[in-house]
Amino acid sequence: MTPETRSTPRSNTQRALDELRDLIFSGDLPAGSDHLEVELAQRLGMSRTPIREAMLTLEAQGLVEVRPRKGFRILSLSAEDMEEIYQILTELESLAAERAAARGLSEADLAILAQAIADMDDALSSEDRIAWAKADDRFHAELVRLGGNARVAAIVGMYNDQVRRARATTLYMRPLPHQSNADHRAVYAAILDGDQETARKTHAKHRTNASRLLTELLQRPGMKHL
Amino acid sequence: MTPETRSTPRSNTQRALDELRDLIFSGDLPAGSDHLEVELAQRLGMSRTPIREAMLTLEAQGLVEVRPRKGFRILSLSAEDMEEIYQILTELESLAAERAAARGLSEADLAILAQAIADMDDALSSEDRIAWAKADDRFHAELVRLGGNARVAAIVGMYNDQVRRARATTLYMRPLPHQSNADHRAVYAAILDGDQETARKTHAKHRTNASRLLTELLQRPGMKHL
DNA sequence: ATATTTGACAATGTATGCATTAATTGCGTA
DNA sequence: TACGCAATTAATGCATACATTGTCAAATAT
Structure with missing residues (x-):
């Protein structure tokens, strides 16, 4: 249970993917809310690049929507x-x-x-x-x-x-x-x-x-x- | 049918996505073949960034596999x-x-x-x-x-x-x-x-x-x- | 007051450079 | 010869800078 038992140093993109998923599922990023690249980058302590890449994957999975100048929208389900x-x-x-x-x-x-x-x-x-x-x-x-x-x-x-x-x-x-x-x-x-x-x-x-x-x-x- | 009837100047990422799909479906990028970021970037006349982003989407769709130092593999179907x-x-x-x-x-x-x-x-x-x-x-x-x-x-x-x-x-x-x-x-x-x-x-x-x-x-x- | 245009701003799209790291090659040794 | 180790190489992961462009608002005209 030590924090650093990980042998493979997961890539930031991977971390971004995991952490963003968690933030979404936990409701920390509420459904319907919008988020800019810089905001999430600061929040996760990395640059925009891995955030963008993670978001593309999340978009393909139907969890978020990329809205070019408005940020990523966490999709809500009707x-x-x-x-x-x-x-x-x-x-x-x-x-x-x-x-x-x-x-x-x-x-x-x-x-x-x-x-x-x-x-x-x-x-x-x-x-x-x-x-x-x-x-x-x-x-x-x-x-x-x-x-x-x-x-x-x-x-x-x-x-x-x-x-x-x-x-x-x-x-x-x-x-x-x-x-x-x-x-x-x-x-x-x-x-x-x-x-x-x-x-x-x-x-x-x-x-x-x-x-x-x-x-x-x-x-x-x-x-x-x- | 004019070549430049497009009103929105699609992003390079979007173009990369479309063109890579075409290359894959046409067999120009044969199933099983590997391709480096730079190769595809040169081929499509853009930098590595949009290629990477397109490939992430294609990976999420199951068309290619990203193999960290070996390039992208075009997936073949058994x-x-x-x-x-x-x-x-x-x-x-x-x-x-x-x-x-x-x-x-x-x-x-x-x-x-x-x-x-x-x-x-x-x-x-x-x-x-x-x-x-x-x-x-x-x-x-x-x-x-x-x-x-x-x-x-x-x-x-x-x-x-x-x-x-x-x-x-x-x-x-x-x-x-x-x-x-x-x-x-x-x-x-x-x-x-x-x-x-x-x-x-x-x-x-x-x-x-x-x-x-x-x-x-x-x-x-x-x-x-x- | 409302509509329209212009301009500044801000966010993204893209290119690029650097650090990291896996693969490979070559060398030395058994 | 075969094996292992080290150095080199090359590809990617990531950060960053810059160009582009949509958005918003203020100012002007109707």
């Missing part, structure tokens, strides 16, 4: 954006579930998935929503990994980043997600069974429900953008 | 890569077809789609494969547009770019795509009918067939990478 993203997540994760089921994976292969489910159960009993959200993240990330399509995993990861803020906001607005855990177990079972169709459909239903819940919460007055 | 990409295209285009069917679109809304189909028919009768490929592109682009999810359209567009080289190569290796045209018409009819399930399944089958054909051709000896 309810419609959220629906678009959830459609994609539903679709691609369901594909991953189907493919995972098709691969004839053993219980050992599914250990991480099983662990994530167990962690979610624990988190639910202790009503620890943050721990639950983290385990849920792990479940979904591992699911797309098991799907065996690296590009699907990358896209899903990217969009999960984008909705992270929204999920954090709604985490305490929703009831405890008992149904989610049941869904996860059903998906797990279908994958282990090699039942592609069930894996896909079960997961699709799970995601569709989650999506509906989220968008309903987000459409409450005063929640316009995140 | 048969496995192609399968990954086609899985995604199948999935997201089928989603688009379903959503398009759900939107209650009128015949007028589907005019571009219908035109693309007609163009493909014409191209088939005259056995003009290039015209067919272009119309096919238009059909798929319009389909995802009609799906109403801009992010889906963006992803599909990106991956279509990536497989363009492969499709060009195989264009003359395959039989004339009569079945494709029948598929397209079926998808069109389902969308007009508002039959979501048929739209999705029909398009999925269409894409799966196309994918199988392509990957078989690509697995012929001597075709390793594209």
Whole structure:
């Protein structure tokens, strides 16, 4: 845990990328706010160049918008954006579930998935929503990994980043997600069974429900953008 | 068609992005080749900075890989890569077809789609494969547009770019795509009918067939990478 | 008062130079 | 000959300076 255990001296561009992501996800750079190159450069203690380069990558990932004389705008997501993203997540994760089921994976292969489910159960009993959200993240990330399509995993990861803020906001607005855990177990079972169709459909239903819940919460007055 | 009709004097970074894309798609920068910053800078008549910035964007889009002292590598696609990409295209285009069917679109809304189909028919009768490929592109682009999810359209567009080289190569290796045209018409009819399930399944089958054909051709000896 | 033009300013786009560092080559030694 | 080490080289990472250009505001004309 020492501060300087890093062997590779990461480039400033890389640091800028990581730190800017953190600033965005933490809400330190709020959605909708604008930021000039010099401002961010000073803030991170480097020159404009690595900031620009990091911002280009973040733009390609859909997190910011470059507005030539107005600075970088941290993109906010409307309810419609959220629906678009959830459609994609539903679709691609369901594909991953189907493919995972098709691969004839053993219980050992599914250990991480099983662990994530167990962690979610624990988190639910202790009503620890943050721990639950983290385990849920792990479940979904591992699911797309098991799907065996690296590009699907990358896209899903990217969009999960984008909705992270929204999920954090709604985490305490929703009831405890008992149904989610049941869904996860059903998906797990279908994958282990090699039942592609069930894996896909079960997961699709799970995601569709989650999506509906989220968008309903987000459409409450005063929640316009995140 | 005058060379200087452009009102906005596009930035060099933008030009670099466009021209590098063209060089890649045209095969002028062959898949697998490495290129240094200075080389490309000289080639495009600008300094290293806009080249670097363009390359970062291209890297985020999966077209090149930045290899710190070895130059930028133009990524080649193996048969496995192609399968990954086609899985995604199948999935997201089928989603688009379903959503398009759900939107209650009128015949007028589907005019571009219908035109693309007609163009493909014409191209088939005259056995003009290039015209067919272009119309096919238009059909798929319009389909995802009609799906109403801009992010889906963006992803599909990106991956279509990536497989363009492969499709060009195989264009003359395959039989004339009569079945494709029948598929397209079926998808069109389902969308007009508002039959979501048929739209999705029909398009999925269409894409799966196309994918199988392509990957078989690509697995012929001597075709390793594209 | 409103619209328009001009001008100053400020932010970005781009080029360039320097420091850093990985790769490579050549040399010495076993 | 083969191996390892050191020096050289070359490419990039980053900072910085400068040119360009959009923006804003003040001033003028209608």
